[in-house]
Amino acid sequence: xxxxxxxxxxxxxxxxxxxxxxxxxxxxRAQALEAAGRDIVHMEVGEPDFxxxxxxxxxxxxxxxxGRVPYTPALGIPALRAAIATFYRxxxxxxxxPERIVITAGASGALLLALGVLTNPGDEFLLADPGYPCxxxxxxxxxxxxxxxRVDAACNFQPTAAHWEAAWTPRTRGLILSSPSNPTGSLIxxxxxxxxxxxxxxxxxxLISDEIYHGLTYATSASSALxxxxxxxxxxxxxxxxxxxxxxxxxxxxxxxYLRAVEKxxxxxxxxxxxxxxxxxxxxxxxxxxxxLEARRETxxxxxxxxxxxxxxxxxxxxxEPQGAFYIYAxxxxxxxxxxxxxxxxxxxxxxxxxxxxxxxxxxxxxxLRFSYVANVSRLQEGxxxxxxxxxxxx
Amino acid sequence: xxxxxxxxxxxxxxxxxxxxxxxxxxxxRAQALEAAGRDIVHMEVGEPDFxxxxxxxxxxxxxxxxGRVPYTPALGIPALRAAIATFYRxxxxxxxxPERIVITAGASGALLLALGVLTNPGDEFLLADPGYPCxxxxxxxxxxxxxxxRVDAACNFQPTAAHWEAAWTPRTRGLILSSPSNPTGSLIxxxxxxxxxxxxxxxxxxLISDEIYHGLTYATSASSALxxxxxxxxxxxxxxxxxxxxxxxxxxxxxxxYLRAVEKxxxxxxxxxxxxxxxxxxxxxxxxxxxxLEARRETxxxxxxxxxxxxxxxxxxxxxEPQGAFYIYAxxxxxxxxxxxxxxxxxxxxxxxxxxxxxxxxxxxxxxLRFSYVANVSRLQEGxxxxxxxxxxxx
Numbered sequence: 001x002x003x004x005x006x007x008x009x010x011x012x013x014x015x016x017x018x019x020x021x022x023x024x025x026x027x028x029r030a031q032a033l034e035a036a037g038r039d040i041v042h043m044e045v046g047e048p049d050f051x052x053x054x055x056x057x058x059x060x061x062x063x064x065x066x067g068r069v070p071y072t073p074a075l076g077i078p079a080l081r082a083a084i085a086t087f088y089r090x091x092x093x094x095x096x097x098p099e100r101i102v103i104t105a106g107a108s109g110a111l112l113l114a115l116g117v118l119t120n121p122g123d124e125f126l127l128a129d130p131g132y133p134c135x136x137x138x139x140x141x142x143x144x145x146x147x148x149x150r151v152d153a154a155c156n157f158q159p160t161a162a163h164w165e166a167a168w169t170p171r172t173r174g175l176i177l178s179s180p181s182n183p184t185g186s187l188i189x190x191x192x193x194x195x196x197x198x199x200x201x202x203x204x205x206x207l208i209s210d211e212i213y214h215g216l217t218y219a220t221s222a223s224s225a226l227x228x229x230x231x232x233x234x235x236x237x238x239x240x241x242x243x244x245x246x247x248x249x250x251x252x253x254x255x256x257x258y259l260r261a262v263e264k265x266x267x268x269x270x271x272x273x274x275x276x277x278x279x280x281x282x283x284x285x286x287x288x289x290x291x292x293l294e295a296r297r298e299t300x301x302x303x304x305x306x307x308x309x310x311x312x313x314x315x316x317x318x319x320x321e322p323q324g325a326f327y328i329y330a331x332x333x334x335x336x337x338x339x340x341x342x343x344x345x346x347x348x349x350x351x352x353x354x355x356x357x358x359x360x361x362x363x364x365x366x367x368x369l370r371f372s373y374v375a376n377v378s379r380l381q382e383g384x385x386x387x388x389x390x391x392x393x394x395x
Numbered sequence: 396x397x398x399x400x401x402x403x404x405x406x407x408x409x410x411x412x413x414x415x416x417x418x419x420x421x422x423x424r425a426q427a428l429e430a431a432g433r434d435i436v437h438m439e440v441g442e443p444d445f446x447x448x449x450x451x452x453x454x455x456x457x458x459x460x461x462g463r464v465p466y467t468p469a470l471g472i473p474a475l476r477a478a479i480a481t482f483y484r485x486x487x488x489x490x491x492x493p494e495r496i497v498i499t500a501g502a503s504g505a506l507l508l509a510l511g512v513l514t515n516p517g518d519e520f521l522l523a524d525p526g527y528p529c530x531x532x533x534x535x536x537x538x539x540x541x542x543x544x545r546v547d548a549a550c551n552f553q554p555t556a557a558h559w560e561a562a563w564t565p566r567t568r569g570l571i572l573s574s575p576s577n578p579t580g581s582l583i584x585x586x587x588x589x590x591x592x593x594x595x596x597x598x599x600x601x602l603i604s605d606e607i608y609h610g611l612t613y614a615t616s617a618s619s620a621l622x623x624x625x626x627x628x629x630x631x632x633x634x635x636x637x638x639x640x641x642x643x644x645x646x647x648x649x650x651x652x653y654l655r656a657v658e659k660x661x662x663x664x665x666x667x668x669x670x671x672x673x674x675x676x677x678x679x680x681x682x683x684x685x686x687x688l689e690a691r692r693e694t695x696x697x698x699x700x701x702x703x704x705x706x707x708x709x710x711x712x713x714x715x716e717p718q719g720a721f722y723i724y725a726x727x728x729x730x731x732x733x734x735x736x737x738x739x740x741x742x743x744x745x746x747x748x749x750x751x752x753x754x755x756x757x758x759x760x761x762x763x764l765r766f767s768y769v770a771n772v773s774r775l776q777e778g779x780x781x782x783x784x785x786x787x788x789x790x
Contacts, residue, residue: 006626007599009652010568012515012537020659024469051463060671061456068446069641074419105500105643108665112507120407121516121538137663142407143516143538173405204402231401246464246670248500257404264415268532270503274669275641276455 018137023355026343030353041383042375044353047245049374050296055289060280069275074267076103077278083285084251094226102252102262105273107212107237110252111138114208114233117261119144123173128159129361132182150363153319157184160192161199174206179222180213180324183360183370187323190223197229207232215241217324218301231255241293242284247277300326303373303380310384326374333367335391350390352383413532418750421738425748436778437770439748442640444769445691450684455675464670469662471498472673478680479646489621497647497657500668502607502632505647506533509603509628512656514539518568523554524756527577545758548714552579555587556594569601574617575608575719578755578765582718585618592624602627610636612719613696626650636688637679642672695721698768698775705779721769728762745785747778
């Protein structure tokens with residue numbers, strides 16, 4: 001018979017380098033407060049506050065109502081891969097063969113495939129700090145070594161060719177770029193991107209370009225790495241711009257020479273991405289859907305234009321103008337000594353949920369917060385009012 | 396500027412140990428023949444030929460029509476975790492805390508989480524050969540070492556405590572059990588399972604029990620490892636029994652001591668499983684749905700009872716009675732010298748698609764084929780008729 005008491009866990013070493021999302025604990029606390037009747041203004045959220053566009057919902061519903069919902073090909077349904085290729089041609093004026101476009105379970109699935117075929121144990125990937133924390137954990141998952149690059153307002157919170165050169169070692173395998181960036185909303189400049197790609201390719205490295213916030217840019221637009229090289233892995237998603245977070249659908253553009261490896265890995269690790277999501281996404285590129293998405297983008301721009309000056313007025317410092325995504329990365333050192341404590345107090349005492357800097361890296365997390373501006377203008381204003389009251393009472 | 400010609404690929408070493416599905420190439424060929432007007436009998440398929448049950452489709456459609464489709468908690472929606480716990484109580488008479496049930500993107504997501512938290516580089520996992528090929532590739536993905544155990548009709552194609560003892564080394568971390576098995580349809584005997592669990596736990600190893608074909612058993616039923624130990628990782632899926640393949644939804648039952656690690660990994664690697672699939676699956680356990688699934692199980696039993704004697708009559712040898720899943724693993728050595736060639740010829744000359752043994756391991760693949768009996772009785776009979784004609788013409 002099995003032993004009556006459970007043995008101690010033998011947890012793989014990688015797990016001690018993989019951090020939880022602190023915002024999740026904050027979110028759980030926010031939900032507990034709401035369950036107890038408190039009203040909470042949510043500025044911690046990482047997804048747009050819009051429903052999935054109706055044409056997408058309807059296309060998915062039609063598909064599942066029609067009968068069987070079988071596996072799709074591992075790389076995705078051909079019609080969707082072709083639709084994305086057309087989107088690249090129309091929006092970026094760049095030709096990408098549909099065969100190079102792989103449909104995945106969100107950007108998460110795309111990063112698993114890219115890093116799975118690229119990373120040998122000990123291989124190093126450079127990433128911006130502050131940056132999206134999962135990216136370094138994907139590297140660690142495959143026994144690679146994430147190397148943070150400290151970025152700040154001087155470089156618009158984006159890595160540059162000079163960073164690459166300074167950080168490069170013979171173990172450096174590549175760089176993960178996120179533009180627009182989470183948490184800073186910053187974009188890499190077009191010429192800086194060209195220089196960065198050159199520098200990486202001169203060292204036979206590989207660029208992974210995370211473009212999941214493309215489309216959500218204000219008074220500017222983001223360049224795709226695909227405009228300048230066929231040798232980058234480009235990660236994108238239907239989550240943010242297309243409003244499909246909960247459906248879990250994204251894509252990976254794969255350099256020709258890696259396609260066979262990516263296909264093998266996708267067959268084995270995933271079988272395929274969600275079929276209803278794939279058929280729904282066929283409606284994502286219809287002109288009527290894109291019009292709707294553009295209107296939403298303008299709404300987000302308005303929300304940004306409300307929150308950004310209000311935060312500065314409260315005493316937060318925002319050093320680089322956020323130009324994309326829906327985040328503002330704010331320095332709180334004039335207002336508090338520790339951002340995690342401030343987040344805790346803002347939630348408990350002011351009823352405002354914000355994400356602490358600790359979720360985004362090791363570079364000055366204690367003096368930073370991430371505000372999300374997906375809530376509507378009146379909720380954002382209510383959040384600002386509450387924070388003003390909180391800081392005034394404390395003064 | 397980037398270099399004008401692409402550099403050679405630098406593909407991670409793991410990819411040379413990760414094999415493609417050969418059946419995929421066969422499937423592509425079958426589809427090409429169909430596109431050219433040929434009629435093909437499909438006996439290579441790895442999914443039931445039923446639509447998703449209507450109550451599931453309706454529950455998913457209601458959910459997405461109601462508005463936003465946001466991320467769910469990383470471990471899944473609480474109502475679904477609770478419904479699965481109730482299912483364990485009712486069907487297996489075993490208490491599993493809902494907190495230990497993690498919702499995943501298919502069994503694939505569950506295996507990624509289980510092996511991600513268990514596997515250090517060099518750790519060995521034992522697996523049955525023949526067996527489902529992805530399982531060994533999941534181990535390799537995390538730099539673990541898959542160790543095939545040669546199983547045959549004498550042990551009903553299932554690993555035993557004696558196998559574990561004989562194969563164990565200080566690097567052995569655990570064993571992946573699949574019962575019912577793909578490709579053999581065999582089940583581990585209840586007492587053999589108890590002995591195997593004891594043997595593994597005596598060595599402080601961990602059992603991963605792949606139970607994705609549970610519910611699809613004929614004139615018998617499968618035991619869950621959860622009936623005998625709280626310390627196994629149990630992988631299950633809504634794909635096969637519940638008819639939700641294309642939705643990509645499964646679950647993992649996690650030993651208490653590993654829960655926090657699994658949650659961290661799920662947050663980072665997946666964010667969450669498909670929300671529409673999760674809300675759809677809430678209808679999977681309704682009595683009316685379960686009645687429908689039982690009727691389908693009986694249909695599969697009938698199809699097995701048609702195909703199994705017919706294959707034997709054709710000259711295939713089936714040494715262990717398949718009791719579950721929807722596969723028959725047949726020895727073709729009296730009919731052909733190489734199963735891959737036979738598969739190729741059956742497709743081209745007889746219009747019958749079958750999976751070659753090479754997809755299931757290194758133990759006598761050339762003398763085995765896997766037949767799937769998800770097609771209806773008249774199609775199965777047509778397939779048999781064509782094979783009889785083919786073998787007669789060749790004789």
